[in-house]
Amino acid sequence: MTFQAASREALAAVELTLLGVLESEGAAAGTLGAELFAVVGLLDREVGLRRTLADSSTDPVARAGLVRELLGGKVGDSTLQVVSAAVTARWSGPRELVDGLESLATSALLVRAERDGRLDAVEDELFRLGRIIADQTDLEQVLSDRGAAREGKLSLIHGLVDAKVDPATATLVENLVGQPRGRGVVAGLEALAAEAAKRRERSVAHVISATTLSAEQQDRLAATLQRIYARPIALHLEIDPDLGGGMVVKVGDEVIDGSTNGRLDALRRRFAG
Template sequence: MTLLHAASREALASAELKLLDLAESGATLDTVGDELFGVVGLLTREAGLRRPLADSSAEPERRADLVRRLLSGKLSDDTVGLLVSVVSARWSNPRELVDGVESLGRTALLVAAERAGTLDTVEDELFRLGRIVAADGELERLLSDSAAPAEAKLSLLRSLTAAKVDPTTEKLAEALVSYPRGRRAVEGLEELADLAAKRRERSVAHVTSVVALSEQQQDRLAATLTRIYARPIALHIEVDPDLLGGMVIKVGDEIIDGSAAGRLDAIRRRLAG
């Protein structure tokens, strides 16, 4: 999601609290998430609807009434009530209103997975799916093609995920492919995996290793990074034989390069300088 201006950040924070209230009240967040993504599609297609819903010069109740007239009876009461709260707040522009609804849809599905005890699985599957797509340029091109029919892209995605991933993983990936909103498939899948990790209150270390790490090695590495950064760290691991040896670890903007290739590059730079 793009960075939000101050008014939109405040509006989204308020809506997220409302969403968590729904979770505490026993709302079916899977349904809420699905319906919110449907609204993202509607608002993406209908510019004439985005503008009045995000028009801060109009009375909030007028915007809320528009949501009720359009969606009551078509979506669950929980989703309509949440959207009434969303449009009653002040958003910086129509684009950021849609960004906010999309963010709420993702959060709803991730919270549902968290409560079902499957959030670890969802995070791992999103990351692995992103790696599969990244490794096949033609696959990424097809899934990222904004001009291609959504159904064709969904059919291709389902050929990769059918009966192999958690339903939350499938829903998040399908929403991304259906409503890319300027994102390429790999970028969007990486963003979703990071969101899942953050939902677990952990930072993400992107690890590239010359060989696959055993479960014991992964545990030791995660423990070491947790001590270094003083917070829990989730590992996303890729194998790249071109490293020649060792590994490269990226946490946020910081890169720890312990690979043979990295050391060779450092030696070359010293010789050149």
């Protein structure tokens, strides 16, 4: 998500509220995340309501009061506190208020995974699920079809994730599929995996290898990339025998092509020139 300056400041302030709630009140991060996603869905559907709650020309106390009137008894006190803090902040526009709440929901679920010692697993599950869907074109088309019934898409995704992944992963994926908000499923999963990596203060290296890398090879590759980029690197691994050998590594916008096919293509371009 890209936020304008005012919204970045608002999000940073409300994130402090979120973390404070999770620490001081012992709030269940999973429940808080799921309820915040539900609020995102409500504001996404109700254009007038999100405009009212994001209108910085009105009394912020009144906006917080409206939130408590609408959501009181329907969500937990911790969720009310976070949403109230969000609507009293100054956002660049109604859409960025909703984006901010979605970002906060994601953060709450990643905090849950982190506390459970499962952040690595959640990151890996999100990445692998993205690769599985990317490799099944028909499934990706159905899940990305804006005209397809939400219930049908959720049923498909439940078949892939239910009882197979961490609860935080399941909630993140369900929100992405059920409330895509203009995002493709595969791109959305990659973005969520990157958020999990960012929470661990690591960059993500997407590695496509012709063969499976041993644990020792993975450790050496991660150490090499860390020296190159001067920061910890998380490896997301994918196998593609069509490379012919070697591997391709993508970190951000930079691609390191050490595959057999890549080297052959480079030689062809050299001799053609």
